[in-house]
Amino acid sequence: MDAGQSSLSPTTSFDRDRHVRFLKMMFHGLPSGYQEQEINHLTLAYFVISGLDIFGALDQVDKEEIANWVLSFQARPKSKADLENGQFYGFHGSRTSMFPPDSSNVLIHNNSHLASTYCALAILKIVGYNLSSIDPDSILISMKNLQQPDGSFMPIHTGAEADLRFVFCAAAICFVLNNWSGIDREKAKDYILNCQSYDGGFGLVPGSESHGGATYCAVAALRLMGFIEDDLLSKMTSSSIINVPLLLEWSLQRQTIGGGLQGRPNKASDSCYAFWVGGVLKILGAHKFLDKEALCEFLLTCQSQYGGFSKFPGQLPDLYHSFYAMSAFSLLEEPDLKSLCVELGVTDFAA
Amino acid sequence: MDSDEDERIPFSQRAEWSDVKPVSQDDGPNPVVPIAYTDDFRETMDYFRAVYQSDERTHRSLALTEEAIDMNAGNYTVWHFRRLILETLNADLHNELDFIERIAKSNSKNYQIWHHRRWVAEKLGTKATELELDFTRKVLSLDAKHYHAWSHRQWSLQVLGGWEEELDYCGKLIEEDIFNNSAWNQRYFVITRSPLLGGLQAMRESEVRYTVEAILANPDNESPWRYLRGLYKGDTSLLLSDPQVVSVCLKVLSTSMNCVFALSLLLDLLCLGFQPDQEFKSVVESLRTSDSATPDSNLAKTVCSVLERVDSLRSNYWAWRKNNLPSPAVQS
Numbered sequence: 074m075d076a077g078q079s080s081l082s083p084t085t086s087f088d089r090d091r092h093v094r095f096l097k098m099m100f101h102g103l104p105s106g107y108q109e110q111e112i113n114h115l116t117l118a119y120f121v122i123s124g125l126d127i128f129g130a131l132d133q134v135d136k137e138e139i140a141n142w143v144l145s146f147q148a149r150p151k152s153k154a155d156l157e158n159g160q161f162y163g164f165h166g167s168r169t170s171m172f173p174p175d176s177s178n179v180l181i182h183n184n185s186h187l188a189s190t191y192c193a194l195a196i197l198k199i200v201g202y203n204l205s206s207i208d209p210d211s212i213l214i215s216m217k218n219l220q221q222p223d224g225s226f227m228p229i230h231t232g233a234e235a236d237l238r239f240v241f242c243a244a245a246i247c248f249v250l251n252n253w254s255g256i257d258r259e260k261a262k263d264y265i266l267n268c269q270s271y272d273g274g275f276g277l278v279p280g281s282e283s284h285g286g287a288t289y290c291a292v293a294a295l296r297l298m299g300f301i302e303d304d305l306l307s308k309m310t311s312s313s314i315i316n317v318p319l320l321l322e323w324s325l326q327r328q329t330i331g332g333g334l335q336g337r338p339n340k341a342s343d344s345c346y347a348f349w350v351g352g353v354l355k356i357l358g359a360h361k362f363l364d365k366e367a368l369c370e371f372l373l374t375c376q377s378q379y380g381g382f383s384k385f386p387g388q389l390p391d392l393y394h395s396f397y398a399m400s401a402f403s404l405l406e407e408p409d410l411k412s413l414c415v416e417l418g419v420t421d422f423a424a
Numbered sequence: 425m426d427s428d429e430d431e432r433i434p435f436s437q438r439a440e441w442s443d444v445k446p447v448s449q450d451d452g453p454n455p456v457v458p459i460a461y462t463d464d465f466r467e468t469m470d471y472f473r474a475v476y477q478s479d480e481r482t483h484r485s486l487a488l489t490e491e492a493i494d495m496n497a498g499n500y501t502v503w504h505f506r507r508l509i510l511e512t513l514n515a516d517l518h519n520e521l522d523f524i525e526r527i528a529k530s531n532s533k534n535y536q537i538w539h540h541r542r543w544v545a546e547k548l549g550t551k552a553t554e555l556e557l558d559f560t561r562k563v564l565s566l567d568a569k570h571y572h573a574w575s576h577r578q579w580s581l582q583v584l585g586g587w588e589e590e591l592d593y594c595g596k597l598i599e600e601d602i603f604n605n606s607a608w609n610q611r612y613f614v615i616t617r618s619p620l621l622g623g624l625q626a627m628r629e630s631e632v633r634y635t636v637e638a639i640l641a642n643p644d645n646e647s648p649w650r651y652l653r654g655l656y657k658g659d660t661s662l663l664l665s666d667p668q669v670v671s672v673c674l675k676v677l678s679t680s681m682n683c684v685f686a687l688s689l690l691l692d693l694l695c696l697g698f699q700p701d702q703e704f705k706s707v708v709e710s711l712r713t714s715d716s717a718t719p720d721s722n723l724a725k726t727v728c729s730v731l732e733r734v735d736s737l738r739s740n741y742w743a744w745r746k747n748n749l750p751s752p753a754v755q756s
Contacts, residue, residue, distance in 0.1 A: 105460045112499045118457040138454050145452040168449050169469050170501040172477060182476070184501045231504045234539045271612055271654025277571075280578050280617065282609035284571065319653075322688065325738055326646060332737075338646040339603040340569065362741035 087369075087407050088376060089128065092399060095380025096124045099392060100134065107392070114167035115146060119192040120396035126199050126420050127403050127411050136200035143193050143202075146171065148185035150211055151178055161230045162215040163190035163246075187219060187228040191242040194249045199423040204250060213255035216243060220257060224264030225278075236277040237268055241290035244297040245417055258298045265291045266314060272338075273319030285327060285336035288320070289349040293416040296356050306358045317357070324353050325362055332367025344375040344382050344394050347401030352415045355404055365405055372398050432464055435471045440484060446470035447477060468492050476505055481512040490523070497531040503540055520544050521555060525562075532563060538572045542579060549584070556580035561593075568597055569606045578613055587618045602638055608647040612654055628655050636672045643676040649685040653692075664698050674707050681711055682734040687727055691745065694724040697752035724753035 099121045110117060122139065125131045146165045150156055151174075165171045166189030172182035190212065197204060219227050219239070226239035240261050247253045267279040268291055274283025275291035292315075295301045300314060306321075327334045327350045333342025334350045347368055354360045374386035375398060381390030382398035400418075403410040414424035435441045448470050451458070461469075472492045475485040489506040492499065510520060524541045531537055541559070545552040560577040563570050581587055591614050597607035615627040632655055638648040652672070656663035663669060670693065673686040680686070690708070694700065700708075700723055708723055711730045728746035732739045 100457055103457055103459045105462050105465075107459050108461050108465050109496055110498060111459055111461075111465075111496055112501070114457070114459065117459075121457050139456050141453050142456045168451060169472075169496070169499060171450075172473070173450070182501075184504075186500075229500060231500075232507075232539075232543070233500060234535055234542075270609065271657050272650035276609075278575060278578075280613050281575050282571070282606050318692075323650075325741055328737055330737070337569070338605040338650070340605070359741075362738060362744065364737045364740075367737060 085373070087373070087402060088380065089409065091378075091380035092395070093125070093128050093130045093380075095377075095390070095395065096121055096128070096130070097133075098380075100125065103392075111169055112167050113189070115143070115164065115189045115192045115196070116166065117392055118143075119196055120392045122196050122199055123419055123423075124396050124399055126423060127399055127413070129409070129411055131199070136202075139200050140197060140202040143196050144207065146185075146189065146193060147207065148180055148183050149208070150215070151180070156211060156214045159218050159230055160215060161185055161187070161219050162211045163187065164193035165189060166192075184229065184231070187216070187226060187239050187242040187246070191245050191249075194246060195417070195419050195423075198249060199419055209250045209252065212246065213250060213252055216246065216255035217257075219243070220260065222260075223267075224257070224260035224262070226256075226261075237265065237275065237287050237290040237294070238277065240264060241294045241297075244294040248297045248417065253298075256298075258300075262295065262298065262300055262314065265295060269315055269320070273316055273321075273323035275320075282337060283323065285334065285346040285349040285353075288324065289352050291315075292320075292353045292356050293418075296416040301356065304358055305356075320353075321357060321359055324350050324357075325359070328363055328368065331371050332364060332369070333371035334368065341385065342371060343384050344372055344401070345384065345397040347372055348397040348404070351401050351404050355415045360404060368401075369405055372401060434464075435467055441471065444471060444474050447473035449473070465495050468495055472502060472505075476501070481509040483513065485509055486513065486515070493527060497527060497534050498536055500536050503536045507540070507543060517544050517548055521548075521552070521559070525559060528563065532567075532570065533572060535572070538576050541576060545580065545584065553580070553584040553586040556584060557586050564597075568601060568604050571606075574606050574610060578610070582617070587614070587620050590614045590618065591621070598638070602642055603645050603647060605647045608651050612651060624655070624657070631655055632666070632668055636668060639672055639676065643680045643683045643686065646685060649689065653689070660696055664693060664696055669693070670698070670704060674703060677707055677711065684731065684735045687711075687731050687734070691724060691727045691731070691753075694727065695750050695753045722754060724749050 103117060107117060122131070125134065148162045148165060150162045156162065160183050162183065163185040165184055166186050170184035174180045194204065218230055220243070221227060221235050225235040226243045227233055227235045228239045228242070243256050244261065247255050268275045268277070268287065270276050270283040272283055275288040276283050277287040292301065295315070305313065305317060326338070327346060329335055329342050331342055333344070334346035335342050336346045336349070351360060351363065354363060372382065375382045375384070375394070377383055377390035379390060381395035383390045384394045400413060403413045404415065411420040411422060414421050417424050435446065446467065449466070468491055471488055475488060486506065486509045489502050489509065492502045496502070510517070521544055524537060524544065528537055545556050556576065557580065560573045560580070563573040581590060591611070594607050594611040594614060597604055598611070615621055615631060616624050621627055632652065635648045635652045635655065638645070639652065652669070673690050676683050676686040705723060708726050712726060713733070725746050728742050731742040735742060
């Protein structure tokens, strides 16, 4: 079978059943190719579980089992005093970064990570777990150790790059826990504003090229923190902390002639930007300005005969692009998909 | 089958590792979304766990981290431990730069590799200035829009210096591909932040000339249009008063009637209060097609109507703009 050829055959409609089967297959096991992304195991789980939730297909999975599994990744301080030791007590992303505490129950190898923590909490929300029982204070108090003087966040206390992705994760964590003590919002806002480029989009760090994914992180974080109000479009001419007209136009220009969205000017359309950039427009109240039919058509060229979606038309599907394309279809109001709380990356119901 | 010198020998069969007891992964309660690890992967991580837990910082554990990284270049725990080992062994970090370069060949879109590179470069300080420029230049020669490489290059310039030829480098990349938005972004970065140039104000005039030339060469290229606008960031009055801005729009429209970027810049100028002259008005008039409904009552509305037609993908947006013009635009 010529896989390349058959996956290019015209698929005229959203193949709901195949996508649900794809996700369920992934739920039961990820092929070995995913071991390269093993460090982000919780993130992969989030893609599958949140994906199933969007399809309303979580009824057949054991939610308690999922919750227990997620909880097993949590890093626990031995005592409250530990929270001042500079470490972050969140969730690990994988078993390969988890190590047992020593004989006196001190967690000497704490590799918990901000992004994994966001994914953990998102999954717990989706399966309806009561978050008050996970000791949110430890997460929030220790999270402050990760915020940098310029307002950005490092994802792990042992040292890593600090950029907008983790500002988003931090904001999402506080939002989910409904407690903003873990983040200095003003500083975070300042950092985000410094990331707005001369063309209106946002780069991952100040000075870098504006990028669809970074722009989502910026706008979603500002929204979560309460710095972007509803119905922003009607307030475009009044003061807003970001240059909204420029951002709006930058975002809309990401839709290319083939209908798909690109992540940066003069680059190829890629299915995941239907969510990243589509999500920005949704938050701004400007999703209606996209040519939805054209976007839909493009996404369907990325739809795989195996279920799921690929990055570019006619390629093999992967979990990341599948999840974001599916999320984009929810934004496009594809029938029988649950609506999304865009800025949180989970369904409205879960949020 | 010939024995391949690259064929992996399991750790369990390596004499130099015979004293180490591998630690298997504790998958915990019923694993959800389990990954089908290959035996090689599982075994390598079993041995990593062993040395990590015993905190063994030796040459053999350093080599082990290399194998683990080869299989799973994203594992930040392994990278972190590698850094601890390098420090303890007081290793020559120049070798480490070579190691990173080798790994990056097959894994260049990986945050951990670049973070590690930054860590090494920071330790080497200005000894690494040229090396970092060289390395990023190499990566960019294979992918001139490589996001990580550009971030690293920007970091390197700011922390280790080496700005001398950066503007020329941008010019060269733009010459090779005028559509390279990353190169245009880097150019903006250089003119605004280089300690060797005078900053945006000082550079504006020459940059406007440069950009106008690029626009005229390819009017449908979004990058120079954004760049041009960016040159007037924070100075709206200059944007409105500099004749070169309107003139490039009108010049483009005289030969490329459908140029969305020229039209949208004209629209933005009108919205900011630009007072159009007769030439401006006649160019816009000539773009109206005879089949358009009653002529719009003002210039900005006309421009919006033209945009609705020539940028049909975004016709909803241009229609909305038309109905939401700010007062400066409605008065002309």
